[in-house]
Amino acid sequence: MILAFDFGGTKNTCAAFQRNATGAYELVARERRASPPQADGAYDYAVMGAMARQLLRGATPNAIGISFGGPARASQGLVVLSHHVPGWENSLLRDQVAREFRTRVAMDNDANAAALGEARFGAGRGCASLLYITVSTGVGGGWILNGEIYRGAKELAGEIGHVVIDPHGPPCVCGRRGCVEQLACGRAIARMARQALEREP
Ligand SMILES: [Zn+2]
Structure with a gap:
């Protein structure tokens, strides 16, 4: 199973993908929670973790991809900041998730992740x-x-x-x-x- 985390600023989404009969990954479940106005980075991180554990049901994911709604340095797995949610400044989000879920993790800002998605699977194919x-x-x-x-x-x-x-x-x-x-x-x-x-x- 592969998980996708989207930290969106006003909502957070966690999705699970599994291989189908042809070997391609397919969306099997998705959870989404609105982020209340008083939420900070720690709150959003905890909500994402809870959604992920719910989808995993004790399994270890093969990999996790993170899309972050704000400036991020993919090479370091670093969140620079969120313009909408306080408390994310200079967070090493990729390594934190990798430690917690014991798997490999890739991270980028949401626009880069979406651009890659459109290029591979969408309008940009x-x-x-x-x-x-x-x-x-x-x-x-x-x-x-x-x-x-x-x-x-x-x-x-x-x-x-x-x-x-x-x-x-x-x-x-x-x-x-x-x-x-x-x-x-x-x-x-x-x-x-x-x-x-x-x-x-
Ligand atoms: Zn501005």
Whole structure:
């Protein structure tokens, strides 16, 4: 069995995959929990662990893949931080999960993981290179160049959410103003819709 962990910022998902008759891995179960506003990294980690143990029912996983909703350094298995959940700063998440579940673990930020997924199994099948853009709690992006994730010198390539597009725009969680994320993420779209309705009820 292989497990997938997705730490999403507002929700956490754990999925289990098993080989089918043709030898391909197939989704067999999935658990999802909303992350309450007061949650911190330790809370989300504990919730993920509980979901994983529930799906494993005592088995040891062959491997675990982690997708993290925020800047992460895949080479070190390090979470830099979450812009939405406090307490994740500089966490060695990959090694922590590997120790706890006694298995090999790969980790990347959610946009890179999704870009790789689309390249292998989705809209990008057959394309050597692609840019994946995600619009959810935040805005992220991931590059696939010649079949591999392109991370760049600081492993933040494709992180387009905090590029400033309006210097006079709304303040952002990163400290700047008018980032792509503040003008285009799910929360921003809802906020702008509310403001428009207040102006013209
Ligand atoms: Zn920002």
